[in-house]
Amino acid sequence: MGFYLVQFLTGLSDASALFLVACGLSLIFGVLRIVNLAHGSFYMLGAYIAFSLIAYLPQGAFFFWTGILLAALIVGLVGVILEVFLLRRLYSAPELFILFATFGVVLMVQDLSRWLFGAEDILGQMAPGLEGSIDIMGTLLPQYDIALIVIAPLILVGLWLLLNRTRWGILVRAATEDREMSSALGVNQTWLFTTVFFLGSCLAGLGGAVQLPKGGANLLMDLNMIAAAFVIVVVGGMGSIPGAYLASVIIGQLNSFGVLIFPQSTLFLMFLAMAVVLTIRPHGLFGEIEAEEHAAAQTAGTVLKPASKKVRLLGLILLILIFVLPVFVGQFTLVLMTEIALFALVSMSLYFLMTGGMVTFGHAAFFGGGAYSAALLVHHLQTPMELAIFFAPLAVGLLALIIGWFCVRLSGVYFAILTLAFAQICWSVVFQWAEFTGGDDGLLTIWPSKWASEKIVFYYLTMVLCIGGILLLRFFIFTPFGYTMRACRDSALRVDSIGINLRRHQWLAFAIAGVFAGLAGGVYVFSKGSVFPDEMAIPRSFDFLFMVLLGGVETLFGPVAGSAAYTWLHDKIARFDFWQLAIGCIFIFLVVAFPRGIAGSVHNRFGKFFED
Amino acid sequence: MADILEVHHLYKAFGGVKAVVDVSFNLKDGQLLAMIGPNGAGKSTCFNLINGQLRPDHGDIFIMGKNVNGSKPRDVWNLGVGRTFQITSTFASMSVLENVQMAQLSYYKRTKSLLQKVGRLYVDESMALLKLLGIEDQAERACGVLAYGDLKRVELAVALANKPKLLLMDEPTAGMGPSEAQNLMELTKDIVHTQNIGVLFTEHDMAVVFNHADRIIVLNRGELAAEGTPDEVQANEKVKEIYLGHGEPAGIGKKELIPADSKEA
Amino acid sequence: MPADSQDIMLKVEGLNTFYGKAQILFDMVLEVKRGEVNVLLGRNGAGKTTTLKSIMGIVAPKSGTITFKGKAINGLPPFKTCALGLGYVPEDRRIFSRLSILENFEVGKQTPREGLEPWTPERLFELFPNLGERRHHAGGTLSGGEQQMLTIARTLMGNPEMIILDEPSEGLAPVIVEQLAQTIQRLKSEGVSMLLAEQNLNFARTVCDRAYIVYLGRTHHESAIDNLSQQAYEKYCAL
Structure with a gap:
């Protein structure tokens, strides 16, 4: 009995970090309408920064918690930098490109973290005063787990008060519903976006920092967390903070008890839970049906035409080249x-x-x-x-x-x-x-x-x-x-x-x-x-997306050109130590500079030449 | 024979706003029924309830004797209903001809075919429709670059590709000049009478309505305010009241909406 | 600054607005003097809403000048236009349906403006008693008439010197329209200038001073509302 109770409590404590990250993601999506893939990276940064601060600050409970909070604030500031210098330029771009730019940030943070904090997994410091365990009917539960169990509901209540009892919260809720109208009523959206992004990033950083004594820090945290946070947001309902909490608890419990039933893959149970919820409620437990249609990522208006004679000829030449290539190389x-x-x-x-x-x-x-x-x-x-x-x-x-x-x-x-x-x-x-x-x-x-x-x-x-x-x-x-x-x-x-x-x-x-x-x-x-x-x-999925984007989404030849360009580029860059940093920079640069991709740009410039 | 469209006691509210309140009417084939009313009278809601885009809170809708309550727009189309949108909604990355071909592919249930290119499939049939509507010279152009009036014609061609028995047209002439609007409705009337199609259309242009509708229903604040032939509706006192200020020549020069003594607050 | 330019609250000259490639407004011209209530009359799709949205900065005009209280406001984002004292009441009401009436007010709240008695929820509930009774109810649960009142009240919380109202009488019962007319007259008596878009001529006649007839994206005719030529009205606006 004690064992199951401890297992349950462990699940609850696991839910804490999940909730902090997921509710930040949800909040940002609600107001800014962007999905920040770098949110998991902020979680990872939170853990690394907290580790460094706690190591640097004097010993003791006060400085431990100061380190945790400072780490969250620093991550919040990193978020502000990202919002102000990158995302703000992209708000009018198609959703897909914004997602892509944030994935570029994921890659950059990966390599920067490896450079700053090393590739080795880090064991987190214990929280002073909470190093021990308590005995629950014969099974031990770390004291720190109790702290984690308490933190999530506290944040939940705090967020609720913030959103319902402050002017800022009312403005956030108004902007979630109708950004244009709240702007016409005098609300400065730019400022609101930045503050929301700050808070959301802080929450992710806090999530990473508070789980440090339990889970430590490593370079796989970012993508593992972003996937889990997505599952939580989808299960709980996009934009719903109570939904995020409930979903975090469900996922936490599944992880906790799943180990007993299906030790090979607890994530498989997460899949099952998500599948069940989505079958019954496609918009999540507390989600509301999205009224607006999300704009397609592609710019419509260009009629696809069968290849012209010149393009066919070009294709034929390419085919011949491919078949005679082995003779020469x-x-x-x-x-x-x-x-x-x-x-x-x-x-x-x-x-x-x-x-x-x-x-x-x-x-x-x-x-x-x-x-x-x-x-x-x-x-x-x-x-x-x-x-x-x-x-x-x-x-x-x-x-x-x-x-x-x-x-x-x-x-x-x-x-x-x-x-x-x-x-x-x-x-x-x-x-x-x-x-x-x-x-x-x-x-x-x-x-x-x-x-x-x-x-x-x-x-x-x-x-x-x-x-x-x-x-x-x-x-x-x-x-x-x-x-x-x-x-x-x-x-x-x-x-x-x-x-x-x-x-x-x-x-x-x-x-x-x-x-x-x-x-x-x-x-x-x-x-x-x-x-x-x-x-x-996940990075592999983005490789493929990037090949298509690089080639330009408006031409049939694009994916082929993009794959060639990207594979060649990758082959050259991957020899460097911090190649992900370089790829991340290139992602962001290309998204900002050439939203139509290579083949799209060529088509723009030389399209006339290829017509019959 | 049963009426092609029967609407019984339709209700729909959005939150606290009652959009459609106890509306009933019917439509016979070969008939043009206009649904009119001031802005916000519930025309669009009523229309979207019939075409399956919205679900009524109460009431029933029968199309060709079949209860379509809760059906999706695609089920309504598959019953043999064609529909045009108020704000034109064509496939922007396809040419005019391809838009009509697309509707033909759906009509002939060929949308899952992977074995042959679309190429010339149903081109003759589609061109015939474009010719009927006088836009055959636009066939190869992308819908994204078409003039508004032509887009409305494409919409009608797409709807007719379903060989419909019932045609639902939401503001078919919105955004058109007066003569263009009359031409389009003249054309629609010809097609409808030769093919024996029933038409329900909403329209804000009274010239179009009174020249072309066989019958008219008037909505006001969600309720059915009047029903009858154009002459009957034109003579209806209640309708005059609803449209007061909307261009009844008698309304000009009078300030009868608010008595003079109530002006001070 | 010459005396008469101070009297001009809003001046629009040569306004051209596009949606994508389609031109909606062509050299639109209009003017509202301080304390005046003017109206844009025209059919659906004539360009009334686009004119109002261009003035607010919700859609960006391609060319032309918009001056508000002598200051050029074209190119300003809506929140800055609003902060200068220009309030906006949209056509489709757009109340925040998940926020209570009081919270809706809070979104509209701006700092008080010199020379104007600031609007408070209590003052607004005096003007709209129905709203006061339901102050904690979510906006989405209100009736159409109440929502129209809420959207006006919410804009008043910004203490505007001038209000733009897009088809305020649309879809309202006669008794509510009457109430609305009284509200507009009351605001006018407090010195608030207004620009309306309307299709309901009788309503416009009861509350407005001057009328502009808008047809196919242009101002075609301008006159005091009492002198509005019947011919012009019938040609461009009548059904």
Whole structure:
């Protein structure tokens, strides 16, 4: 009995940090209408900064808690800097670009943290006066857990008072409902946005700081937390702070008791909880139905035309080049080209989804899913390469059907968040279930069949599959189904009013995209000979998104160009120690400077030349 | 034969605001029924209840004898209803022709086909519709760049692609010049009478309404204030009252809304 | 500063506004003198709302000048326009439905202005007794008439010297319209200037001094409301 009670209390104390981060995220989204992916990074910063401050300040309970609060304030100030110098420039840009810029910040904070605080996991200091444990019916509970259990409801009540009893809170609630009107009533939105961002960032920093004695600090905290916070926000209902608390408690308890039932992956239970809630209440426990339609990320107005003769000629020349390339270049270039082709296929499948207005942040789940399906077949069942490559896309198609069933119920940013949460869950299953998937060590020695083991043969095999896949996806865009997808993106209301079931088409598209990304993953694993959980992680999803964006979302050729440019760039930059910092800077720079992407810009400038 | 559209005791409130209060009416095929009323009278709400975009709080709607209460807009379309929007809502990244083709693809249940390109599918049928509406020369242009009046015609072409028995038109001439509006309604009337379609339309332009409607219903503050032929409605005292100040020539020069003695607060 | 320019509260000259590529306003011209209540008359889609939104800074005009109390306000964000003493009552009311009446007031609150008795919730409840009875109720639960009163009261909390009202009589029962007219006359007697957009001519006649007829994004006709030419009205505004 005591054991279960302690387990319950541990769950409650786990919920604290989750709640602090999630309610900050929710608050910021409510007023600024942006999803700050760097919110998890603020949580991580909070932990690192608190650790440094406590180490620097004199000993004792007073200075310990001073250090925690100071850390939260410093993170709040970092948030203000981000809002004032970056986000403020982007408020009128499409949602997708803002999300992208914040992901650039995630990468930068990653490397900066590694540089400032080191790559080793840090064990947090104990809270003075709360080092011991208390005995609950024979089971021990750390005293600090009690402190955590108390903190979350205190913050909840404090926030409630702030939002309901102060002028600032009333202005925040008014802006959440109607920003334009509150501006017309004399409320300075710029100032309000900055203060809200400050508070939200403080809460994330506080979350990181208070969990320090319990969980310490490490470089995986940011993405783990952002995924968990998204799940909480989606389960609790976007913008609802009590909902965030309830959801945090539910997730905390699932983690706590889940270990007993399903030790391989507690995150899998999180997935189940989210699935159940979303099936019953698509907008979360306390969420309200969003009245406004989120604007599609793509600028509509350009009619897609079949390739002109000149473009076809260009494509033909490219094809010939690809096939004669092995004569002129070394193995290293062939390997790079193989990779580019595989990524181009994944990007194309992502682009295919985006023509239907579905911007997924979890495409790595499909790519990595394909890689792992093939690798697991080889590893556990000694399946030959040909069969493994055949089954990988089918397995991923099934996965996509399951994930898609939930995701297509939502649209816009909600859709994106949900796909990201699902992808992170897939990653965690692979990461945690070491007996089956090899965990962090990955699966090794997954080599091609003998006939394809020569680099040059594998190069041709990859090219045939990838070019075939890309052309097929391109063909799909011009079929009735492809037209319907574009119609879904242009106007959901209109699609519904001409008798089309939008969700069902989007679901099918999700599965198709999954199959092609899974095919790429299946081939990829044989080209590398191994697979690691990184292939499913969030940064991988953003790599693919970035390839599409880099290529420009308005052209069919874009994903291919973007994949080539990005893979080449990555290959050059990844040799540096702090390459994520560089990539992060490039992300932000490109988003601010070229919102139409490379191919889009070329199309702008030279589009006339390619017309018949 | 049953009426093509029957509306029984419809109610809808938004929070404390009663938008539609106990509205009942019906529509026979081949007939043009205009729904008029001042701004905020509940026309749009009533309209959106019928097309499935909103759910009524109470009441029933029958389309061709089938109760569509709680149906989604796509179910309503699949019953054979065409619809045009007040604020045009076309697929902006598609050409005019493709917009109509899209509606044809839906009508022929081909939207899940992955085996052939759209290309010339249903082009002849779609072009015939565009020709009927006089915009065949706009076929290749993107809807995003079209003039407003032409967009309204595209909307009508899309609605007609469903070979509808009932046509719902929300402010079909909003934003058009007077002669263009009359032309479009003339055209609509021709099509409707030859194809025996029932039409319900909301309209703020009284010239259009009185020249083209077979019957008129008048809404005011959510309630059905009057119903009848254009002549009957024009002679109705209650309607005159509702529209006082809205251009009844008799209204000019008088200040009868508020008695002089009540002006001081 | 010449004497007559001080009397001019709001002056709009050569205003051109676009939504995307579509031009909505063409060289719009209008003027409101201190203490005057003027009205823009016109059909749906004539450009009345866009004119008012351009003045407030909610949509950015492409060219033209807007002067308020002798100060150029084009290009200012709405909250600055509002802080100068120009209040805005939108067409669709846009009350904060999840906030109580008192909280709605709080959003509109601005510092008192010299020479004007500041508006307080108590003073407003005197003017709108219905609102006083339901001061803790959420805005979304109010009836249409109450919401219209709330949106005006909320704007008054900003102690404006001039108010812009977009179709205030739309969709209201005659008795409420009457109450609204009295409110406007009361505010006028306190020296508040106003610019209305209206389709209801009789209502405009009871409360307004001068009328501008707006048609297809231009001001077509201007006169004292009592001298409004019937022909002009019928041509551009009548149904």
